[in-house]
Amino acid sequence: MRDFSLLQAGGRREKALSLYFLSFYDRLEERMEPTPSPQSGPVTLQITLQGKVCHVQEDNLIWIFQEMGLIRFSNKFCWNGECKNCTVSFKLGPEGETVTERACRTPAQEGMIITEMPSPFYKKL
């Protein structure tokens, strides 16, 4: 929703500038392709997170955690595999072996059970 308060409040010059920028944004929006967010597509996977079953779209775990609001300090994550703050432990199914890996480098998989998320970096569901 656009804020048109500038058009009503300002003088002639401000109104002209506001109209220019509004038209600029309109032209920009026409040129831009809609970019889907990681969670805007159809639900495809079921994972267990903090003991709760969650339905998520295919993506790397850290993007899923962000969409779910679980990231505690976004500036503590490098998002590219260098900081290791995003490390999580998971199993692929109840009988699976526990694996510890970086969430930014790990795609979610059907039946994945996240067993550990370092609490300084992740919130509770």
Ligand code: FES
């Ligand atoms: S966010 Fe830094 S290693 Fe994953």
